Amino acid sequence: MTVAARTLTDQEQRERREWFRVRWERGVAFNRLCRLRMVRWDPDGVEVVLPYAEQLTAHEGVFHGGVLSALIDTAGAGAVIAGHDFQKGSRLSTVSMSVQYLAPARGQEAVAYARCVRRGRRLHFADVDVMTDGVVCARGQVVVTISGERPGVGEPIRSSDPIEPLTEE
Numbered sequence: 001m002t003v004a005a006r007t008l009t010d011q012e013q014r015e016r017r018e019w020f021r022v023r024w025e026r027g028v029a030f031n032r033l034c035r036l037r038m039v040r041w042d043p044d045g046v047e048v049v050l051p052y053a054e055q056l057t058a059h060e061g062v063f064h065g066g067v068l069s070a071l072i073d074t075a076g077a078g079a080v081i082a083g084h085d086f087q088k089g090s091r092l093s094t095v096s097m098s099v100q101y102l103a104p105a106r107g108q109e110a111v112a113y114a115r116c117v118r119r120g121r122r123l124h125f126a127d128v129d130v131m132t133d134g135v136v137c138a139r140g141q142v143v144v145t146i147s148g149e150r151p152g153v154g155e156p157i158r159s160s161d162p163i164e165p166l167t168e169e
Contacts, residue, residue, distance in 0.1 A: 045114055113131070122147050
């Protein structure tokens with residue numbers, strides 16, 4: 001397992017967490033395309049908002065299940081990295097994910113509430129609830145691995161790539 005070559009200060013740890021928050025929202029093309037917003041990002045968990053758009057539907061007025069799965073993956077991994085000790089690396093990959101659909105996802109936005117429930121040496125586990133209109137419509141569990149150093153951590157986030165944003169119809 002690769003670890004940082006030097007000890008990171010508390011300030012450097014906070015700066016890396018903030019860099020990943022910005023990357024999740026502005027640096028990941030898929031997240032920008034879906035207009036995901038990170039409204040909470042701290043070591044206790046994250047809250048990610050996905051606004052409704054006709055392009056994200058399965059049926060009129062209902063979010064597509066695959067979109068909810070992507071939201072669960074994004075929020076679960078975010079919950080892990082938002083409280084991560086970057087002495088243990090920064091290259092994150094999803095290992096597995098399970099999703100349970102509990103109700104149709106109707107509403108103007110889907111909100112994912114995620115928290116890291118177990119941190120291991122390399123494997124980390126997060127639980128995620130997704131709500132629309134005050135109803136839990138999906139639940140998921142995400143397992144990620146973090147090892148090695150992700151290239152570019154700390155560099156400016158470039159979000160100027162031309163991506164047509166989804167619009168409400």
